[in-house]
Amino acid sequence: MAKRTNNKEAKPVMVEKPIQIDWDSLGVNVNVIGVSGRHLTVGKEYTISKETAKILVNKGVARLK
Numbered sequence: 001m002a003k004r005t006n007n008k009e010a011k012p013v014m015v016e017k018p019i020q021i022d023w024d025s026l027g028v029n030v031n032v033i034g035v036s037g038r039h040l041t042v043g044k045e046y047t048i049s050k051e052t053a054k055i056l057v058n059k060g061v062a063r064l065k
Contacts, residue, residue, distance in 0.1 A: 021057070021064065026050055032062040 030053045034040030040061060048056075056062040 023050065023054055031065040032056060033065055034062050035060065037061040 028050060029047050030050055032046050032048060032053050034042055034044050034046065036042065040046065040056075045065060046062070053062070053064065057064060
């Protein structure tokens with residue numbers, strides 16, 4: 001239930017759930033897009049191994065294409 005403040009109804013904050021990735025169905029090499037970080041250029045595509053991609057996606061540095 002939402003809190004009432006100053007006679008206005010406070011809207012609950014919507015939390016976006018991360019998309020579940022089925023890592024078993026992916027191939028040995030995957031394409032990721034750099035989001036942030038020192039070693040990745042933002043917006044550039046990289047072809048890397050599945051294990052490395054899993055680490056980078058979990059850290060939030062890259063996302064799967």
